[in-house]
Amino acid sequence: MKLSQALIPTLKETPADAEIISHQLMIRAGLIRKLTSGTYIYLPLGQRVMNKVINIIRSEMDRAGAQEILMPAMQPAELWEESGRLKQFGELVFRFEDRTGKKNLLGPTHEEIITHLVKNEITSYKQLPINLYQIQTKFRDEIRPRFGVLRSKEFLMKDAYSFDVDTKSLDKSYQLMYDAYCRIFDRCGLKYKIVEAESGLMGGDVSHEFMVPSPAGEDLFVTCPKCDYASNIVMANCQPTKDPKKSEAPQALKKIETPGATTIEAVSKFLKVPASQMVKTLIYTADGDPVVILIRGDHELNLVKLGRLLGTDNIVPANAKTIENVTGGPLGFSGPVGLKDIKIIADHLIQGMTDFVTGANQADLHYINTNPGRDFKIGQTEDLRTITGSDPCPKCGTKIEISRGIEIGHVFKLGTKYSKKLGANFLDQNGKSQPAVMGCYGIGVNRIIAAAIENSSDKDGIIWPKNIAPYQVIIVSVNPKEEKIREVSQKLYDACRAENIEVLWDDRNISAGIKFKNADLIGIPIRLTVGKNTLANNVVDLKLRNSSEQNSLAPDKVITEVIKSVQQNK
RNA sequence: CGGGGCGUAGCGCAGCCUGGCUAGCGCGUCUGCUUUGGGAGCAGAAGGUCGCCAGUUCGAAUCUGGCCGCCCCGACCA
DSSP states (O other): OBGGGSOOOOOSSOOTTOOSHHHHHHHHTTSEEEEETTEEEEOHHHHHHHHHHHHHHHHHHHHTTOEEOOOOSEEEHHHHHHHTHHHHHGGGSEEEEOTTOOEEEEOSOOHHHHHHHHHHHOOBGGGOSEEEEEEEEEEOOOSSOBTGGGBOSEEEEEEEEEEESSHHHHHHHHHHHHHHHHHHHHHTTOOOEEEEOOOGGGOOSEEEEEEEEOTTOSEEEEEOSSSSOEEETTTOOOOOOSSOOOOSSOOOOEEEEOTTOOSHHHHHHHHTOOGGGBEEEEEEEETTEEEEEEEETTSOBOHHHHHHHHTOSOEEEOOHHHHHHHHSSOTTOOOSTTOOSSOEEEEGGGGGOOSEEEEOSSTTEEEEEEOBTTTBOOOEEEOOBOOOTTSBOTTTOSBOEEEEEEEEEEEEEEETHHHHHHTOEEEOTTSOEEEOEEEEEEEEHHHHHHHHHHHSEETTEEOOOGGGOSOSEEEEESOTTSHHHHHHHHHHHHHHHHTTOOEEEEOOSSOHHHHHHHHHHHTOSEEEEESHHHHHHSOEEEEETTOSOEEEEOHHHHHHHHHHHHHHTO
């Protein structure tokens, strides 16, 4: 492609509404343009990268034995009512009616549809296992789209679904996908971590996320610097204190005034007591019933853990009225002392704490020197908090590390959740009807692009991994009006095209500086410069985007070098 | 949805507080000439419902109200 003819609108200035590097560079390098919040137009350069990624995904999925299909983005709401997920997804789903009043939605994911298909088409164990996938646009009415293409309302996803006769067979299908994902992300040139994850709306018990570490990521994950432990932060187990140290002489419980101090921070400041020496009493309602939870002042309640414990995800903070009913006191001064007729669920650490500060269930009053056992009863002790950076690794005890990451892929063992609900059964060897055991596997295609840029750029622009670069080579003709320069450039351009090497030719009649800046910005791996060196010594300069070295070679030699370099990465 | 911020030419911004003539600046764009190894120079030109609607006023980009859009933080979301 000649740059003079290409729609590659680069920007010198950083757009004001782009916060993170990948978003800024995707706009500046002319990959995307925003249509509205959460939807983007992919320009030629962006679309080329997208296609590169898609091709890699497709080849690895096919290699793993998965078969490509295409399901509609428009789906009947009926199927979602059957699975019970319409309510669960709630506002996240775009809904609409057709002219007859039939309820439809734009698919945020496709478990319902694939299960429907398999229900009708798979009837025998002889047809299993099977893995079907598609690369398709998903729609999610996100509360807050952000960071460009990282969280958008419309995005491209590769989603695969496996069906097996039993869990043992599912383990194999799962591993196959897990390995395929590693190959896909390796080929995309990404550095990533695989972490244990929460299954959320998908359901199922086992899942792993593929995370690209980046400060721009929306997810936090935990890794151990010593062993191989890696987990999403919400899943990381906190170690119970094995041998709680009781203070030798607990102080007497005492009520003291804390006017207007309704938060841990305010009380901590007022009483000059560190948050870690306080206990917060949280009242939630789970399926409408109030629960009382105790967490150390400097810790955070982990709703996922609480949900697992209570067996529901319908957990919301109690309103002021419920709090009054439960504690007899106003919001902001709740405490465990004197609570009746309600079980107190405490985080593991509470048991070992002594002489701590907590609410007195009366306005403007807190207790100091509270001690569990003596002053109130803990009904149940559980791991309820979110792990912190000062916690030990649940596996080996080394201090863990917390990092941010971009979730580019997620694999789930679903089990029979959907097959049971939607009736995807098959006849086993004994002629008995069994629900298929499912797995599902997603990759965010757009996120791979953003993650690759987050992973690899410098002050001048993008540095593409070779396998997903929109073009392999860019030829910069310093002064294309010069006949010899044009001639040599044309020769290089033709030679690349003859070898099927993707090449951009900057044939524009503009000053050289712009061309170099542009080439760096759009991040093409190999740059060939035809300029005064060519005129004086009949050589072309070859420079790689990811190195500062530049070599001068005869035009024929340059082509050989380029071919070698491009093939190395295939 | 709660909190904060923004909306003036394709992009980045000034002007608004303290209302007033033809709404500016930089980049980009177009024409011509000179340039061409790291975002060139000169000369000329095009490009604006000042987000929208209403109100106050002799007069509104500027003041007031409503609405819309966009960004950031949060609710923990594949």
